Amino acid sequence: GAGVSQSPSNKVTEKGKDVELRCDPISGHTALYWYRQSLGQGLEFLIYFQGNSAPDKSGLPSDRFSAERTGGSVSTLTIQRTQQEDSAVYLCASSSGAGEQFFGPGTRLTVL
Amino acid sequence: GDSVTQMEGPVTLSEEAFLTINCTYTATGYPSLFWYVQYPGEGLQLLLKATKADDKGSNKGFEATYRKETTSFHLEKGSVQVSDSAVYFCALEAGTALIFGKGTTLSVSS
Numbered sequence: 001g002a003g004v005s006q007s008p009s010n011k012v013t014e015k016g017k018d019v020e021l022r023c024d025p026i027s028g029h030t031a032l033y034w035y036r037q038s039l040g041q042g043l044e045f046l047i048y049f050q051g052n053s054a055p056d057k058s059g060l061p062s063d064r065f066s067a068e069r070t071g072g073s074v075s076t077l078t079i080q081r082t083q084q085e086d087s088a089v090y091l092c093a094s095s096s097g098a099g100e101q102f103f104g105p106g107t108r109l110t111v112l
Numbered sequence: 113g114d115s116v117t118q119m120e121g122p123v124t125l126s127e128e129a130f131l132t133i134n135c136t137y138t139a140t141g142y143p144s145l146f147w148y149v150q151y152p153g154e155g156l157q158l159l160l161k162a163t164k165a166d167d168k169g170s171n172k173g174f175e176a177t178y179r180k181e182t183t184s185f186h187l188e189k190g191s192v193q194v195s196d197s198a199v200y201f202c203a204l205e206a207g208t209a210l211i212f213g214k215g216t217t218l219s220v221s222s
Contacts, residue, residue, distance in 0.1 A: 004155075031208075033209060035210075035212075042212055042213065042214035044212075045209035045210065048208045048209055050208070056207075091155070102158075103155045103156040103157070104155055105154070105155040
């Protein structure tokens with residue numbers, strides 16, 4: 001079946017603008033994760049959704065970052081008032097609870 | 113807090129050479145350990161995993177053994193191929209998320 005998909009694949013924006021990144025997890029997967037991959041910091045956990053439970057937001061770097069998951073499926077990561085240090089590849093992953101995490105191809109965000 | 117340290121790259125090898133990529137971890141308890149691989153232009157893929165001490169994960173000729181006494185999970189392959197060129201990430205499961213090392217770039221030439 002289809003894997004995790006993310007859109008857009010690339011996003012260039014100007015400093016101060018808001019951006020929305022989308023993730024479509026594997027059908028039936030109850031858990032969804034967002035990570036950020038940047039040159040200086042490697043791969044960092046951002047946020048985790050599991051079913052209808054409250055999300056684990058412990059990895060979000062600032063209150064400019066937020067995420068939601070609608071209907072237990074698609075998720076949107078929103079970054080408000082983007083800064084240059086937000087430039088990174090944003091990765092989404094999904095899993096069936098405690099199973100293997102399957103990663104999407106990522107969205108490369110460039111903030112000018 | 114929990115953390116993963118892996119050897120800095122890049123690692124450059126000739127085809128059929130032996131590969132070792134070192135990985136050590138710091139964690140409370142005994143988390144599951146993973147190696148992920150990112151081929152050029154592709155997403156992260158699980159390469160292998162081990163869920164408890166002395167477990168050996170293996171896949172595609174790669175192996176790693178969960179060593180509790182040395183808190184290590186080194187990745188090895190006896191004979192690398194050009195197609196193994198990629199970035200390799202060691203990771204541990206910390207609660208709900210994965211904590212990754214910074215990645216090691218492997219370049220194999222023919």
